[in-house]
Amino acid sequence: MESIKVTGFRWAPPFAQGLVRDLRVRWALEEAGLPYKAEVIDVEDRNSDAYRAKHPFGMVPSFEANGRGLFESGAIVHQIAESSEALMPADRDGRADTVTWIFAALNTVEPPVNSLSVMDLQHSEEPWVKLGRPAAVEAVKVRLNALAAWLEGRDYLLGRFTAADILMATVLRLIRHTDLVAGFPTLDAYVKRCEARPAFQKALDEQLAGYSRNAPVAA
Ligand SMILES: N[C@@H](CCC(=O)N[C@@H](CS)C(=O)NCC(=O)O)C(=O)O
Structure with a gap:
């Protein structure tokens, strides 16, 4: 390119x-x-x-x-x-796995994370946020819990760094103003590992x- x-x-x-x-x-x-x-x-x-x-x-x-x-x-x-x-392995399986985790980041993890981020960063004083925030936090925790289990014993989503980590790490950064990611040591270390990349x-x-x-x- x-x-x-x-x-x-x-x-x-x-x-x-x-x-x-x-x-x-x-x-x-x-x-x-x-x-x-x-x-x-x-x-x-x-x-x-x-x-x-x-x-x-x-x-x-x-x-x-x-x-x-x-x-x-x-x-x-x-x-x-x-x-x-x-950013993506050359072999067919590695490419398919990378695409899978790109979709997982954007389609499964980002929606609840982004909802909470928008509530907190853009609408925090509104009554509907006060009402809906506890459920939004729970929805995020469900996804973080599953992601932490997957990342246990892995440095990156596929073991090696790929484009999917760019998307997953930047999704998790959307709630950097909370302690939710820090509550999962595996995820905290993962985001820090990604952010430490030059x-x-x-x-x-x-x-x-x-x-x-x-x-x-x-x-
Ligand atoms: N799904 C889109 C979302 C893009 C997005 O939300 N962009 C924000 C900035 S991070 C934006 O342009 N917001 C302005 C708007 O919503 O009008 C993507 O991943 O590119």
């Missing part, structure tokens, strides 16, 4: 910095050793016709490689993994550096 562009937001409020999903794509590209250009949009630009042509739902990330666009962090990370053994650190530093450069000037 050449001429790669990743689109994220020009700036994000502190609670969201380090969680915005272009981080997943940046991390995958760093692991694969593929250079890219970060492009940014203002939050208001989400609804422009030009941006909706790149992302039908007006979200980030969007992605372009050699003039071909993609959206959805999972699809983009998978596409990058297709061209890099650093490619993650570089991706995070670059996302955060962009937000610092573009921080709104106080009136």
Whole structure:
């Protein structure tokens, strides 16, 4: 792949910095050793016709490689993994297992984790959150418990690092403001192991550096 562009937001409020999903794509590209250009949009630009042509739902990330666009962090990370053994084994079974765990991260673990994250970070004062939060926490714990059991004795989801770990670790980071992950020592160690990877650190530093450069000037 050449001429790669990743689109994220020009700036994000502190609670969201380090969680915005272009981080997943940046991390995958760093692991694969593929250079890219970060492009940014203002939050208001989400609804422009030009941006909706790149992302039908007006979200980030969007992605372009050699003039071909993609959206959805999972699809983009998978596409990058297709061209890099650093992210997905070459053999058929290893590829199938990687895709399975990509879906598990995004389809089974992310929904309850994201619900809780949205409740706490964006709506914490609303009555429906006070009512629904205990059940949302329980729903997260059910998934974390099963994930911790799977990861027992494994450094990564498939034993070795793959694209699925990028998605799973970034999903778990969505509730970094709680002690839920820390309550499972296996998961806590897993997330820390993923975050200690130089490619993650570089991706995070670059996302955060962009937000610092573009921080709104106080009136
Ligand atoms: N399923 C999408 C979710 C993308 C997403 O939630 N993006 C957020 C930033 S992390 C966003 O653009 N939010 C703005 C909005 O919802 O309008 C993916 O994984 O790419």
